Amino acid sequence: MIVDDLPQFTQFQVDEQTHIVLDREVCKSCDHHACVHSCPANCYTLNEETNRVDVVYENCLECGTCQVICDKNAIDWSYPRGGYGVCYRLT
Amino acid sequence: MLKLSERKEVVPQNFDVIIVGAGPAGSMAALKLARAGLKVVVLERGRHPGAKNIFGGLLHNTPVLNEMLPAFWERAPLERHVFQKVLAFMTPTSAVSLTFETEGFDELPRNGYTVFRPVFDNWLAGEAVKEGAQLLCNCTVENLVKKDGQVVGVTVKGREGGLRSNIVIAADGVLSFLARQADLRQDFRVEDMGLGIKLLLGLPKETIDERFHLARDEGADISFLGTTDALRGGGFLYTNLESISIGMVVHLSSLKASGKSPYQVLDTFLKHRHIAKLIKGAVPLEYSAHLVPEGGIAAVPQVYTGGMMVVGDAAGLCYTNGINLEGINLAMTSGVLAAETAIQAIEARDYSAAVLSLYRQKLDDSFIIKDMKTFKNAVDMMHIERLFQTYPQIISAILEKIYRVEGTPREKIMKLGRKEALKKVKTKDLIADSIKVGRALL
Ligand SMILES: Cc1cc2nc3c(=O)[nH]c(=O)nc-3n(C[C@H](O)[C@H](O)[C@H](O)COP(=O)(O)OP(=O)(O)OC[C@H]3O[C@@H](n4cnc5c(N)ncnc54)[C@H](O)[C@@H]3O)c2cc1C
Ligand code: SF4
Numbered sequence: 001m002i003v004d005d006l007p008q009f010t011q012f013q014v015d016e017q018t019h020i021v022l023d024r025e026v027c028k029s030c031d032h033h034a035c036v037h038s039c040p041a042n043c044y045t046l047n048e049e050t051n052r053v054d055v056v057y058e059n060c061l062e063c064g065t066c067q068v069i070c071d072k073n074a075i076d077w078s079y080p081r082g083g084y085g086v087c088y089r090l091t
Numbered sequence: 092m093l094k095l096s097e098r099k100e101v102v103p104q105n106f107d108v109i110i111v112g113a114g115p116a117g118s119m120a121a122l123k124l125a126r127a128g129l130k131v132v133v134l135e136r137g138r139h140p141g142a143k144n145i146f147g148g149l150l151h152n153t154p155v156l157n158e159m160l161p162a163f164w165e166r167a168p169l170e171r172h173v174f175q176k177v178l179a180f181m182t183p184t185s186a187v188s189l190t191f192e193t194e195g196f197d198e199l200p201r202n203g204y205t206v207f208r209p210v211f212d213n214w215l216a217g218e219a220v221k222e223g224a225q226l227l228c229n230c231t232v233e234n235l236v237k238k239d240g241q242v243v244g245v246t247v248k249g250r251e252g253g254l255r256s257n258i259v260i261a262a263d264g265v266l267s268f269l270a271r272q273a274d275l276r277q278d279f280r281v282e283d284m285g286l287g288i289k290l291l292l293g294l295p296k297e298t299i300d301e302r303f304h305l306a307r308d309e310g311a312d313i314s315f316l317g318t319t320d321a322l323r324g325g326g327f328l329y330t331n332l333e334s335i336s337i338g339m340v341v342h343l344s345s346l347k348a349s350g351k352s353p354y355q356v357l358d359t360f361l362k363h364r365h366i367a368k369l370i371k372g373a374v375p376l377e378y379s380a381h382l383v384p385e386g387g388i389a390a391v392p393q394v395y396t397g398g399m400m401v402v403g404d405a406a407g408l409c410y411t412n413g414i415n416l417e418g419i420n421l422a423m424t425s426g427v428l429a430a431e432t433a434i435q436a437i438e439a440r441d442y443s444a445a446v447l448s449l450y451r452q453k454l455d456d457s458f459i460i461k462d463m464k465t466f467k468n469a470v471d472m473m474h475i476e477r478l479f480q481t482y483p484q485i486i487s488a489i490l491e492k493i494y495r496v497e498g499t500p501r502e503k504i505m506k507l508g509r510k511e512a513l514k515k516v517k518t519k520d521l522i523a524d525s526i527k528v529g530r531a532l533l
């Protein structure tokens with residue numbers, strides 16, 4: 001299974017505004033980057049050279065794992081506005 | 092059905108009850124309240140009920156559903172009825188499974204059905220609407236409105252104004268921001284949650300029937316231990332009419348500590364010889380992820396406050412005994428119990444915490460809290476790392492010894508079992524684990 005392919009099987013109604021905001025200053029001091037490996041949709045990336053964490057909200061499955069797993073309160077996370085975000089058809 | 096998107100703002104209105112979330116808990120509460128003639132509105136953040144919801148696949152037999160919607164199985168969008176239960180112990184190279192089938196599973200009401208949540212939840216909410224409940228989709232509830240310390244309404248994200256009611260029922264699922272806002276629960280903890288991820292795979296009906304030895308609308312439910320790459324958790328597979336739901340649930344604390352990626356663990360699972368055989372030729376249809384409350388009874392928060400009650404996953408009413416995951420039945424039942432309480436409170440015109448505490452009593456008297464207490468120790472059991480890797484290996488090693496014919500003297504099974512177990516686990520741990528498993532299941 002190619003991870004990059006997974007989101008293509010799921011439908012999204014992408015909002016123009018993000019529902020995930022990172023406090024990158026806090027992330028700089030993070031020693032586990034658990035959000036990066038735990039996100040089931042691979043939304044987080046860590047640039048090893050610059051030690052910068054980035055997040056894309058467009059493919060977010062809204063599971064909430066990242067914000068529960070981050071122990072530094074670096075993620076300001078809320079549900080997208082009504083109607084936006086992931087839209088399951090079957091499952 | 093009123094479409095809120097067609098209006099600029101939420102018109103301030105007074106309802107008897109506002110329900111947040113059109114999952115099984117919210118819709119059953121709405122159905123009960125609407126039938127009692129109350130003015131009830133359900134606010135759902137998805138474009139339709141179920142659009143945000145996923146689960147493994149099994150709608151367990153739920154007396155309250157049969158009671159409220161008699162012979163629902165004749166009308167509800169169901170996939171297959173589960174007739175075959177399998178428990179499989181896996182190691183990277185082998186699989187041992189126990190199959191349970193009974194004629195009893197074939198009787199009505201069935202023991203369980205596989206369903207698609209975006210379809211089933213939509214249907215269930217529709218039943219509540221038929222009875223007079225209002226459903227407003229595309230509404231993410233953002234804040235509770237309080238007056239004199241009592242909850243009196245909600246506001247909706249991105250919209251002006253709000254909605255007022257005598258009672259708010261928070262049916263907003265595992266991440267209940269509303270329960271947290273009402274100070275009913277602490278922050279969400281990794282110890283109390285599991286992450287479920289799932290892939291829906293399309294296969295022709297005949298292929299599924301043949302591979303799983305099923306007929307008509309019979310379905311299979313397979314639980315796997317040992318497939319989570321040493322993470323605490325388990326795999327699942329459910330057959331639908333023309334697709335297979337396959338995935339796993341892993342504990343968040345274990346996932347966090349492991350440094351592993353959930354989709355990679357799933358990938359390894361899908362590539363296991365035993366699984367690859369079952370899903371050969373299948374086409375991926377949908378990928379999804381959701382959290383599961385797994386803290387057991389100890390993690391159930393306070394479920395009521397002045398003007399508000401919390402139901403279903405939002406109240407942590409979900410449990411696993413390691414084999415079955417039960418949530419949807421607890422959600423629907425708690426929704427109805429909260430609705431019953433609301434009806435009584437509205438008759439008495441008293442929405443205080445003292446009156447709504449009746450809901451907690453009803454929960455205590457129902458199978459929900461009783462079962463959660465029965466399986467209280469299962470939470471401990473589910474924290475034994477060895478259960479998810481070492482023990483499946485031991486079981487498989489024993490069977491391999493039993494079945495392999497090599498022309499050397501064979502050992503008695505019990506002796507063999509002990510020997511194999513002690514190769515991998517210290518006696519002290521073995522005893523401690525068997526006590527935990529015993530406490531949880533016996
Ligand atoms: C992978 C996985 C497998 C599972 N397998 C099974 C199984 O086989 N059998 C079983 O019985 N249980 C299973 N469960 C558990 C089961 O899915 C839940 O217990 C059940 O869905 C709980 O129902 P609920 O109505 O309380 O919450 P949910 O079904 O989560 O519904 C909550 C609703 O509220 C809406 N909502 C949330 N916040 C807001 C807001 N702020 N504003 C407006 N709307 C909001 C959501 O969109 C959603 O529709 C599984 C769970 C997972 C994750
Ligand atoms: S979001 Fe949290 S877990 Fe992720 S890098 Fe930042 S501090 Fe670490």
Ligand code: SF4
Binds near residue numbers: 039042064
């Ligand atoms: S909510 Fe889930 S899918 Fe979305 S970014 Fe966080 S971990 Fe990833």
